[in-house]
Amino acid sequence: MSEPLRVAMVGYAFMGAAHSQAWRTVNHVYDLPAPVRMQVLSGRSATAVAAAAGRLGWAEHTDDWRTLLKRDDVDLIDICAPGDVHAEIAIAALAAGKHVLCEKPLANSVAEARSMVAAASAAQASGVRAMCGFNYRRVPAVALMRQMIADGKIGTIRHVRASYLQDWIVDPEFPLVWRLRKEVAGSGALGDIGAHIVDLTQFVTGRHLTEVCALTETFVKSRPLPSSSAGLSAAGDSSAFGAVTVDDAVLFLARLGDGVVGTYEATRFATGRKNGLHVEINGSLGTLVFDFERMNELQFYSLEAPAEQQGFTRILVTEPTHPYMSAWWPPGHLIGYEHTFTHQAHDLVRAIAEGADPTPSFADALQVQLVLDAVARSAETSAWTRVEEES
CATH class of the missing domain: 3.40.50.720 (NAD(P)-binding Rossmann-like Domain)
Incomplete structure (x- = not known):
């Protein structure tokens, strides 16, 4: 070794x-x-x-x-x-x-x-x-979704639907942590969780977003200054307030390559939703659906099945033949959120050892950043906005 x-x-x-x-x-x-x-x-x-x-x-x-x-x-x-x-x-x-x-x-x-x-x-x-x-990207069901789309299981892609819903800042007394300050975080729900669904849909479909039409909203304009914070938890000082300088929610329409259309929503104000990441891809021959709150599953509808058998099929993505699963437990035994980071570490270590370029690269991440930038610009003008292309 x-x-x-x-x-x-x-x-x-x-x-x-x-x-x-x-x-x-x-x-x-x-x-x-x-x-x-x-x-x-x-x-x-x-x-x-x-x-x-x-x-x-x-x-x-x-x-x-x-x-x-x-x-x-x-x-x-x-x-x-x-x-x-x-x-x-x-x-x-x-x-x-x-x-x-x-x-x-x-x-x-x-x-x-x-x-x-x-x-x-x-x-x-x-x-x-x-x-x-x-x-x-390292959720086995997401990797399988990408492979099934590439293999033509849902035919020609028509629609992309993606949402990422959280509620951890619904309380207006929640403190002004760094994620709510533009000078530190860059943006709010857009960059924090919107970036994930932009990358995820581009990853599974193999198509980039090319044009967007967006709106953003900040529901709570000021918050108590934090006295302490840890992760997504914090305590505040109710006698001192500061301005929230990022978006609380973002919604946008999108065009992707090859005539694909999409709808995207990211918010930290979806009361009751803790980590509701949902992606649905509709094609000419079927549909694939991923819901992170059921991360070991993939829903698949195929028009190629006999009419009497058509309906959404639940694929339990725990067989050792599924991406990443051979490292873990016997079939049917579930994995969780933390395993995605272990898969990420594995892929990076192996790429370095083999002299290969790991993915997503910084160039891949720049492409997501260009989408975020176009969304922010569109929200300012309420107009369709092109996503810049890198040469």
């Missing part, structure tokens, strides 16, 4: 915990070409990062991510920090010869994303790899 792949991670909240779980697990379920070593965790607070390192399984910790660039015992930097620092950290890491995994959305602006793509392209010549973390 090759020398260990020594990983450092920046950030230790919600995504940091999910990525740590993956790095802890991937050695134990996959026969990797190189074992993973969780070398060092970085965060802004020396006290908090020390506690997080012990809890999450990291050997060392630091409160200055720049020290990671000079360490010979760090091969890969995993960026789980807020979006306003993605570009700075990723570009510096790639220039220092470190592989990079960066959480989505890639950046807070198209300009930043383009700079990151340029840095990744320059580093690639030296064998340095970069990947963006769209973990829902």
Whole structure:
């Protein structure tokens, strides 16, 4: 077996915990070409990062991510920090010869994303790899959905319907956490969860969004300043308020390649919906439906079945022949959210060992960023807006 792949991670909240779980697990379920070593965790607070390192399984910790660039015992930097620092950290890491995994959305602006793509392209010549973390691509049912569409199981694609519904900020007294501040998060529901359904539908259909017509809304204009926060939980100070500077909800129509039309909705104000990610693809011969709250299942309707047998079929995506499932349990035994990050870590480690380009690449993530930008511009003008194309 090759020398260990020594990983450092920046950030230790919600995504940091999910990525740590993956790095802890991937050695134990996959026969990797190189074992993973969780070398060092970085965060802004020396006290908090020390506690997080012990809890999450990291050997060392630091409160200055720049020290990671000079360490010979760090091969890969995993960026789980807020979006306003993605570009700075990723570009510096790639220039220092470190592989990079960066959480989505890639950046807070198209300009930043383009700079990151340029840095990744320059580093690639030296064998340095970069990947963006769209973990829902690694749900076995989603991977199967993509394969069935590519195999023509639903014929010519006509419609794409996608929604991502959450409710964690419905309470107007919920504090003004970083995800509600444009200067840190870049956007609200659009970038936080809308990016996922844009990437997911492009991934399964093989078609890019080319034009959009959007609206956004911010329902709660100001919120208490936070006194503490952890992941998606927070406490606030009811005596001091700040302005919400991102969207709470976004809805848009879209055109995709080859005449496909789509509808998209992302909101953090769908009361009662906790993580309702839903994708439906209608074709000339059938339909495929994925619902993340039933993530081990795929619904399939086929016009090619005899008339008396037509109806939605439930495919339980747990057989070892399904994507990623051979690493886990006997058929019928379910996997969960955390496994998508383990699959992501596996794919990245294997690509690095094989000298291959991991996906989604920074260029793939830039394409999603261009869609987000077009949606934001469309919402300002209430007009159909073209998605810019990269040359």
